[in-house]
Amino acid sequence: MKNYNDSTYAILGILTTECKSGYSIKQFIDRSLNHFWKISYGQIYPTLKLIVQEELAEVRTLSSTGRPDKNEYFLTSKGMEVLKSWLEQPVKQLPIERNEILLKLFFGRYQGRENKLLLLQNYKQELEGRYNTYVSIEQAISNHKDTNDDSMYWLFTLDYGKRTTKAAIEWCDFSLDKLEED
Incomplete structure (x- = not known):
């Protein structure tokens, strides 16, 4: 199975929550993960594009009157398998603190x-x-x-x-x- 960077796995994990759009993913990171895992806004959309290309998630475009279209991302069964496989792997190294x-x-x-x-x-x-x-x-x-x-x-x-x-x-x-x- 292909390996991805840890931020990709973090986004796959976030897609198991109610957060489905790039914006809601960023909000979730800022509220919940930011204290121990940082992902910049600039990393989110390229990662979402990658996970769609790799068929780990599918994108659905929602349209509403008077608002721009909104993309929402949903894990596929392959995406869930990749996430579970990563979660079951041992941690490669202890965290390194830069202070x-x-x-x-x-x-x-x-x-x-x-x-x-x-x-x-x-x-x-x-x-x-x-x-x-x-x-x-x-x-x-x-x-x-x-x-x-x-x-x-x-x-x-x-x-x-x-x-x-x-x-x-x-x-x-x-x-x-x-x-x-x-």
């Missing part, structure tokens, strides 16, 4: 003390905002989980985000304390 804060801190000896403190304080503030966003998303999913078979799995990924964000906040506190002792 500008850590990179700058790694060379922190060449930075002013106030700058380092501000860097970490701002990072902590951003993380706290992200954590609060996760809590809001968790409440929204929990309020509707009876109506969605995917909600338990969405909560698993959300819990990962909450835990890693909380750990990063704790790391900021620890690092700030050490810098302030210095």
